[in-house]
Amino acid sequence: MATYREFHQRSIDDREGFWRDEAAAIDWQAPFDQVLDYSRPPFARWFVGGTTNLCHNAVDRHLPTRAGQKALIYISTETGQARTYTFGELHAEVNRCTAVLRSLCLGRGDRMLIYMPMVPEAVFAMLACVRLGAIHSVVFGGFASHSLASRIDDAKPKLLFTADAGMRGGKALHYKGLVDEAIRLSAHPPEHVVLFNRGIDKNPAMTAGRDLDYAALRAQHMDAQVPVTWLESSEPSYILYTSGTTGKPKGVQRDTGGYAVALAASMQHIYCGKPGETMFTTSDIGWVVGHSYIVYGPLIHGMATVLYEGLPIRPDPGIWWQIVAEHKVSVMFSSPTAVRVLKKQDPRYLGQHDVSSLRHLFLAGEPLDEPTARWISEGLGVPVLDHYWQTETGWALLSSLPGVEATPVKYGSPSFPAYGYDVKLLHEASGAEVGANEKGVVTVVPPLPPGCMSTVWGQDDRFVQTYFSSFKDKLVYTTFDWGIRDDDGYYFILGRTDDVINVAGHRLGTREIEEAVSAHPNIAEVAVVGVHDAIKGQVPMAFAVLKDASMLATPAGRRAMEQEVFAVVDKALGPVGRPARVHFIASLPKTRSGKVLRRSIQAIAEGRDPGDLTTLDDPGGIDQVRGAVTGVQE
Ligand code: AMP
Numbered sequence: 001m002a003t004y005r006e007f008h009q010r011s012i013d014d015r016e017g018f019w020r021d022e023a024a025a026i027d028w029q030a031p032f033d034q035v036l037d038y039s040r041p042p043f044a045r046w047f048v049g050g051t052t053n054l055c056h057n058a059v060d061r062h063l064p065t066r067a068g069q070k071a072l073i074y075i076s077t078e079t080g081q082a083r084t085y086t087f088g089e090l091h092a093e094v095n096r097c098t099a100v101l102r103s104l105c106l107g108r109g110d111r112m113l114i115y116m117p118m119v120p121e122a123v124f125a126m127l128a129c130v131r132l133g134a135i136h137s138v139v140f141g142g143f144a145s146h147s148l149a150s151r152i153d154d155a156k157p158k159l160l161f162t163a164d165a166g167m168r169g170g171k172a173l174h175y176k177g178l179v180d181e182a183i184r185l186s187a188h189p190p191e192h193v194v195l196f197n198r199g200i201d202k203n204p205a206m207t208a209g210r211d212l213d214y215a216a217l218r219a220q221h222m223d224a225q226v227p228v229t230w231l232e233s234s235e236p237s238y239i240l241y242t243s244g245t246t247g248k249p250k251g252v253q254r255d256t257g258g259y260a261v262a263l264a265a266s267m268q269h270i271y272c273g274k275p276g277e278t279m280f281t282t283s284d285i286g287w288v289v290g291h292s293y294i295v296y297g298p299l300i301h302g303m304a305t306v307l308y309e310g311l312p313i314r315p316d317p318g319i320w321w322q323i324v325a326e327h328k329v330s331v332m333f334s335s336p337t338a339v340r341v342l343k344k345q346d347p348r349y350l351g352q353h354d355v356s357s358l359r360h361l362f363l364a365g366e367p368l369d370e371p372t373a374r375w376i377s378e379g380l381g382v383p384v385l386d387h388y389w390q391t392e393t394g395w396a397l398l399s400s401l402p403g404v405e406a407t408p409v410k411y412g413s414p415s416f417p418a419y420g421y422d423v424k425l426l427h428e429a430s431g432a433e434v435g436a437n438e439k440g441v442v443t444v445v446p447p448l449p450p451g452c453m454s455t456v457w458g459q460d461d462r463f464v465q466t467y468f469s470s471f472k473d474k475l476v477y478t479t480f481d482w483g484i485r486d487d488d489g490y491y492f493i494l495g496r497t498d499d500v501i502n503v504a505g506h507r508l509g510t511r512e513i514e515e516a517v518s519a520h521p522n523i524a525e526v527a528v529v530g531v532h533d534a535i536k537g538q539v540p541m542a543f544a545v546l547k548d549a550s551m552l553a554t555p556a557g558r559r560a561m562e563q564e565v566f567a568v569v570d571k572a573l574g575p576v577g578r579p580a581r582v583h584f585i586a587s588l589p590k591t592r593s594g595k596v597l598r599r600s601i602q603a604i605a606e607g608r609d610p611g612d613l614t615t616l617d618d619p620g621g622i623d624q625v626r627g628a629v630t631g632v633q634e
Contacts, residue, residue, distance in 0.1 A: 004405040004416060007269075011419035011449075018419065019046065019450060023257075025264035026300065027061045028052050029230040032257070036447060042468045042475055043455065044447035046258035047233040054237050055131035056228045057260050058299035059094055062087045069276060070304035073327055074120045077310030077319060078167035079198075083120060090127075093120070097128035099224030100217040104159055104192050108133035108229055111157040111239070113190065114285075115139045115148060115175060117166030118309035121196045121214065122285050123295055125161045130237050130256075133229035134158075137239040137251070140286025141166045141173060144574035146516070147249075148182035151241050152190065154251055154457065160190040161214075165200035169311055176204040233257025239457045240288055242391040243509035244466065245498045251457030252288075252391050255450075259394060260300060262420075262451025263292055266395045267301035269403040269419065270387070272359055273331045275302030280323060281333040282308060287506065288391040289365065293333050297395075303331075312338050317345035318352045321380075325353040332361045335505040336368045339376045340535045350379035358382045360402060364389060365505030366537045367493055370411040388414035388493055390479060391507070392467070394451040397421050397444070397479070398491050413490040420449025424476065425483055428497070431471035441497055442483040443476040499598060501530030501538045508577060510598070513540050516572035517582070520565055522547050527588050528579060529602035539580040541605055543625060545587060552584055583628035589613075589621030601625050 002010070011018040016035040023032070032050025059071070067088035074083045085093065106112055112129050114136050116122035122138075129136040137155045139148055152160070160183075166173040176195060183189045195204065196214040206213070231237075237256045241249040267273045271293075279298040283289035298305040306327060312320055320342075324332065342349070361376065361384045368386040377384040387399035400407050400415035407415065417423040424433055425440030434440035446468070456463040470478040482494035496502070499510045510528040517526045525545040530538040544565065551557035562582045569578050589597045592615060600610035604625050613622060 002404060004401055004407050007401065007404045008417060008419050012422050015420070015447075019261065022265040022450075023047055023050075023261045025268070026052060026057050026257075026260045028257075029056075032233060038447045042446040042448070042464065042477065043460070045234045045454075046255065046450040047261065050233045050257050051230040052233060052257050052260060053131065053133070053228040053230055054256060054260055054296060054300075055094065055127045057264075058127060058296055059087060059091050060228065062302050063091060066276065066302060067091075070278070071299060072120055072123060072307060073278065073304055074307045075309070075323060076118070076167075077308075077314055078170065079309070085120065093124045094127045094131060095224045095226050096218050096221045097121070097124040098131045098226040099221035100194070100214065101128050101134070101159065102132060102226060103217070103221070104194070104212075106132055106134045106159055108231070109235075110134045110159075111137060111155045112159040112161055113137050113139060113152060113155060113157040115141065115160065115162045115179060116196070116285070117141055117163055117173075117175070118284060118307055119163065119196070119198060120307060121163070123307060126285070126291075126295055131226065131228050133231050133235070135236045135238055137241065138286050138291065139241070140284060140576070141175065142286070142574045142576040144571055145178050145181035145185060146572035147574060148178065149185035150248065152182060152186040153188050154241070155239055156188045157190045158192075160193045161196070162193060163196045163198055164204045165198070167200065167309070169314065172200050174201060176201065180205065180207070231256045234454065236454070238291065240291065240391055242288075243500060243507050243512055245500060245509060245511055247509065247511045247515040249509070249512070250462065250466065252453045253455050253457045254394060255454045258450030258452075258454075259296070262395050262449065263297040264300050265419075267297050267303070269401045270396055270399050271297075271331045271333075271362065272403045273298065273301055273303050277330040278304040278306065278327045279331040279333070280306040280308070280320075280327070280329040282312070282320065282335070282338055283333070288394060289333065292395055298331075312342055313345060316349065317342055318349035321350065321353040321355055324355045324358055328357040330357050330359050332358055334361065334363055335365045336363050336372055337366065337504040337536050339363065339372050343372060343375050344535070347379060350376075355380055355382065360385055362387055364396070364414075366502045367495075368412070368414075373411045383409065385409065386412075386414045388491075392453045393448070394453070397423070398493075410486075410488075410490045413486075413492050415490055417491070423491075425485055426471060426474075426476065431474050436485055436487050439482055439484050439494060441470070442479040442481045442491075442493070443471075444479070445476055448477055501540060503530070503538055503540065503576070504536040506576065508540060510540065512573065513542070513569065513577050513579065516569045516577060517542055517544060517565055517579070519572055520568045522561070523565070525588055527596045527598055527601055529598050529605060531580070531602065531605045533580070540577070542579040542582040543588060543601060543628065544582055544584055546584055549584065549586070558584065583625075585621070585624035585628050587618065587621045587624060589625060590617050591615040592617045597622075605629050
């Protein structure tokens with residue numbers, strides 16, 4: 001067996017040989033004639049000429065060997081429902097759903113937006129979409145109408161697949177109403193809305209001719225068998241929007257063959273899952289982790305996957321471990337925030353269930369602090385592995401590879417570059433490689449490996465401009481994260497280089513929140529910064545200047561104004577974007593050239609030294625921020 005070092009080295013030195021071998025893990029309808037086409041840097045096309053299909057690899061190809069084995073285990077502690085689908089049953093449901101979508105003329109290259117709670121029909125819709133060669137764009141249920149509308153306008157979907165409502169912590173979230181509002185705001189409304197009515201809203205409003213009931217359509221296609229549409233490897237499988245420094249989220253476009261190969265390889269080398277076993281990923285289908293490791297990764301690998309709708313602490317904080325015990329979960333994937341939530345509960349819940357089936361717990365999405373890693377690892381008696389990745393990469397960029405070599409864990413570090421990634425830490429200004437223990441920007445020398453984003457949907461120039469233009473005369477992919485490598489080669493992530501913040505493992509652009517806050521007619525100016533939070537890692541905090549500040553004269557007026565700002569953000573972005581606090585101040589600290597000093601605001605809000613203030617135009621703004629923050633602390 002190779003060591004980590006040999007394995008990684010081969011993936012860089014013999015890139016094509018390495019990925020040719022990995023490509024054997026999936027089914028190809030027609031073999032590829034070229035492993036990599038890198039004739040147009042930085043655009044990489046993997047497995048050129050090969051034809052395949054994600055749905056075939058996730059479902060159909062397992063039928064001869066595991067039709068009767070569990071594929072999808074749905075558990076909702078919100079509704080008390082639980083349903084299990086074997087690969088055979090999953091195949092039947094996906095075919096019904098595919099037939100429905102085909103009857104609505106969804107075809108190769110068309111887009112379908114999926115705005116769904118964590119129910120099996122969401123997974124059927126994703127798989128049905130890719131079965132037809134159509135492109136899905138799943139939007140997280142925590143986003144509201146405005147975010148939904150901007151994604152509709154960018155992706156221009158033919159269909160929108162949604163449900164009457166979701167549930168969170170026992171409270172209903174009315175999806176259909178948000179969809180109606182988004183379509184009203186949109187310049188490119190979809191032709192049809194397919195509504196899966198789960199019976200939470202008894203009578204959701206239906207627009208005649210546009211809105212269709214999924215159950216009624218499904219009933220017409222009970223015995224449907226729809227052949228898969230074979231796609232050339234580079235044809236898109238999905239678009240997933242992610243926040244950046246501008247107010248406009250980017251559509252991360254993923255290919256088909258490269259993604260399937262990358263996921264299949266990761267199931268073996270990183271997650272050490274075995275076909276027939278069960279994986280439990282606690283994310284949501286609206287995030288990249290949900291795409292890769294609730295849906296496609298485990299299913300492609302012939303594993304059962306747990307689809308969990310609910311909170312980690314309801315009905316009690318032992319619920320996840322109960323699921324692990326009941327379903328003999330061998331691979332689990334969660335987030336540091338979720339573990340910190342559990343850490344606040346009675347520790348006895350950790351030891352109540354038999355979790356001996358579990359081989360590893362993987363955590364990602366945000367920095368994993370040492371006390372949290374130690375607490376969960378010791379409490380469960382299971383190795384806990386931190387790994388680092390992004391929506392753009394689709395799978396881990398930094399990770400140990402327990403399937404290759406069990407390298408020792410260093411708490412606080414996601415270990416080493418994963419195979420296929422030629423990672424360099426570069427000096428921010430000079431672009432030169434930094435030495436051990438020196439801080440640099442985490443970059444990847446292209447071509448990016450299979451599975452990573454192929455481009456920004458519809459905007460090739462934005463892909464190059466955003467990700468490959470940070471360093472003069474150097475074509476490298478920038479992660480926008482600071483990192484450091486120690487003498488033993490372990491990497492540590494030190495936070496973002498841009499104005500993107502990470503709330504509970506989810507990326508939010510401060511610019512997007514600022515735009516949402518500014519929608520309130522009484523806001524003159526606003527700056528949003530990320531502030532350290534013991535549970536969520538970071539939370540957004542807003543500092544706003546009002547046009548008419550008269551209501552601030554009383555504490556009640558101030559609170560009412562803050563509530564009004566919360567309401568406009570909830571309406572535009574949804575609860576995910578809501579600031580923890582809105583502080584009202586008379587002026588924002590700015591440089592003489594008019595740039596808002598966000599980093600200084602953030603430092604003061606976190607009780608740190610604001611640093612060099614010599615470029616400040618007027619010291620009053622900084623005093624305002626300090627006064628607002630200390631006023632809160634009193
Ligand atoms: P997203 O695309 O929403 O998954 O966010 C990706 C960002 O989350 C990265 O650019 C990092 O800033 C952060 N991130 C993800 N995983 C880790 C990790 N293991 N350690 C530290 N930061 C992480």
